[in-house]
Amino acid sequence: MTDDLAWAAGLFEGEGCITRGRNSLPIIHLAMTDRDVVERFAVVVRHGTIVELAKYRERPHYQRQWRWACQREEHVRDVMARLLPWLGNRRRARWEEILAARAEAVATMIDRVSCSRCGRFFYPDRTQNRRQHFCSVACQREARNETRRAGVVRAAR
Ligand SMILES: [Zn+2]
Numbered sequence: 001m002t003d004d005l006a007w008a009a010g011l012f013e014g015e016g017c018i019t020r021g022r023n024s025l026p027i028i029h030l031a032m033t034d035r036d037v038v039e040r041f042a043v044v045v046r047h048g049t050i051v052e053l054a055k056y057r058e059r060p061h062y063q064r065q066w067r068w069a070c071q072r073e074e075h076v077r078d079v080m081a082r083l084l085p086w087l088g089n090r091r092r093a094r095w096e097e098i099l100a101a102r103a104e105a106v107a108t109m110i111d112r113v114s115c116s117r118c119g120r121f122f123y124p125d126r127t128q129n130r131r132q133h134f135c136s137v138a139c140q141r142e143a144r145n146e147t148r149r150a151g152v153v154r155a156a157r
Helices: 002-015 036-047 075-088 089-107 137-156
Strands: 014-022 026-032 049-053 066-071
Touching: 002 026, 002 036, 002 075, 002 089, 014 089, 026 036, 026 075, 026 089, 036 049, 036 066, 036 075, 049 137, 066 075
Parallel strands: none
Antiparallel strands: 014 026, 026 066, 049 066
16 A cells, blocks of 8 residues: 555656645646556545546547546545655645645635525635525525515415
8 A cells, every 4th residue: 555655646746736726725636648547546545536638639649638636625635645755845845835825715714604595515705795695606596586486476375
């Protein structure tokens, strides 16, 4: 298992990428033309998903590319914690930088709330109406429709 992790870290060192998404959430990914290698990597690190990259498919010398990506914060942290002992200084520094950015984003966020419609927990946007919180535009729209339907039912009585 230790050998596997050392191997995965070596691969990540060469082909991996650490980046951040919305609210500085850490994202890690890795893309290669060898599907079996990407699949083995996913097994070793235990998290993430693999998709085929389609963007070069139209080109004459197209080689199929496979991309492993991990976006769930606890999974990203778990993978990084296990790979870190084998990573070089540049990757470690990058990870520290991403963690600091995430900590700062969390510190400035409004507390987590549950969606007024579906109950899912999320971090609301500062500009959002504070009385009712919706996790998505879809939930907000659906809640509005429900209110409208309820109004129609009342009117029909
Ligand atoms: Zn919702």
